[in-house]
Amino acid sequence: MALHPKVIDLSLGRIEGLLAKLGHPERALPPVIHIAGTNGKGSTLAMIRAGLEAEGKRVHAYTSPHLAHFHERIVVAGEIIAEAALAALLEECEAANGGAPITFFEITTAAAFLAFARTPADYTLLEVGLGGRLDATNVVARPRLTVITPVSVDHTQYLGETIEAIAGEKAGIIKRGVPCVIAPQRDAALGVIEGRAGRLGAPILAEGQQWDVAREGDALIYRDERGLLDLPLPNLAGPHQVVNAGTALAALRELGAGAVGCEAAVTRAVWPARMQRLTRGPLVEAAEGCELWLDGGHNPAGGEAVAATLRGMGAKPTHLICGMLNTKDVAGYMTPLAGVAESLTAVAIPGEANTLPAEATAAAAASVGLPATVAPGTVEAVRALAAAHPGARLLICGSLYLAGRVLRENG
Structure with missing residues (x-):
């Protein structure tokens, strides 16, 4: 074609x-x-x-x-x-x-x-x-x-x-x-x-x-x-x-x-990757007792919605795993999240030509006051955070493309 x-x-x-x-x-x-x-x-x-x-x-x-x-x-x-x-x-x-x-x-x-x-x-x-x-x-x-x-x-x-x-x-x-x-x-x-x-x-x-x-x-x-x-x-x-x-x-x-x-x-509405709690699959096993959530929001309004949701979920240390596209207002998305998350681990989105490199995502997070590191992939980020912060809330976020990849790989 x-x-x-x-x-x-x-x-x-x-x-x-x-x-x-x-x-x-x-x-x-x-x-x-x-x-x-x-x-x-x-x-x-x-x-x-x-x-x-x-x-x-x-x-x-x-x-x-x-x-x-x-x-x-x-x-x-x-x-x-x-x-x-x-x-x-x-x-x-x-x-x-x-x-x-x-x-x-x-x-x-x-x-x-x-x-x-x-x-x-x-x-x-x-x-x-x-x-x-x-x-x-x-x-x-x-x-x-x-x-x-x-x-x-x-x-x-x-x-x-x-x-x-x-x-x-x-x-x-x-x-x-x-x-x-x-x-x-x-x-x-x-x-x-x-x-x-x-x-x-x-x-x-x-x-x-x-x-x-x-x-x-x-x-x-x-x-x-x-x-x-x-x-x-x-x-x-x-x-x-x-x-x-x-x-x-x-x-x-x-x-x-x-x-x-x-x-x-x-x-009764069902809409995956919109503040979706993951309850089974390899990623949940890698999270070792941490809460694991997934959201595909990717613009400033989406960041505000996620931040408001997290504020209403009760006190628990929250750490983000974030991958974004290079066409998005990355700092605008992250600014409202800086007040509710303790850290951000940046990843690239596998298979996406327009993915923002993890280093650039981490730099954007740091620029709005959100402590950031990088990881080679989502599974590695989940494992590292679960080991360092037992029982925490982990949220994979920043892109519907990343969310789709997570849902495919997590079964």
Whole structure:
């Protein structure tokens, strides 16, 4: 397959051409919920999916990136697509494309649309890959609902340097007359999103206006124009998941979900590598009695979310094992963590061309006041920390690519 020379090249022309050759499967999808944002897209999608499935709905889902295996990205009517079925769809897309330039994400998005169009379901959940306006998923002319999770600064080389520019790209998924759920936003981002919604006549369901959510003790309290929900706290760890839960609940209520679906959204969602406790496998054995956690957050907002989660987990010495890409704001990610972790052990991400060398990651940590060393790999780092700090909390963090590697190797 002759892929486009750029891994990322934001444009709709190539995928629109391929979808036309395939008979426009994007026009035959079950009702689409389209989700953009910087942080929380995957968790919010997982909660919406859990809520819909609890009410007996069949749900397709398209997410990225994958963690352990590529075919995890495509869930067809509740089941991860079989590798053989995906391979056949990709061959079909390649044949239809006829050697024209196409990116990897574009052709896999087309394959997902084929799978979804050919299998009956009640809803299709689409997570934007990057940005929104020019993302390959943004070819659905009239989704049932759009959702914009919190917008912060990330991927500036593609989306712009300012929060306003980035919000403009995310808001590109808003469609004329289609309701849009808006998670808590900075004022500058909210102004851009509301401006586009207003121009397109898209009804908005914004946090702080049409709905709000908060933790009260051991309960999650959600309020909107339909009334109040008193629910358990989200099963996904971290205070930031309260916001994601509120966003998911606003979406579910707009879709007509009842009490069963709303409770399932916060109690049954599954989303690996988001403050995930590892409880078995070779890495857990290497940790020798230490708590072992895994998180894929990789930008400043992600660092703040991890720090807030750690502060809420109870007093225990915490040591980080961190690998990051060279395209990220490394110091920005680490700054909030410097106040909650005692040390950082830096590793390179195996097999990733854009990995930041461990020495550079350690230097960035030291620059924000976080004592740092380097290790040749994750297993070695876990063993060394477990030996030096018995019973401590160890968190592997900094990249979804590192998290995926950990999940594959840990079984």
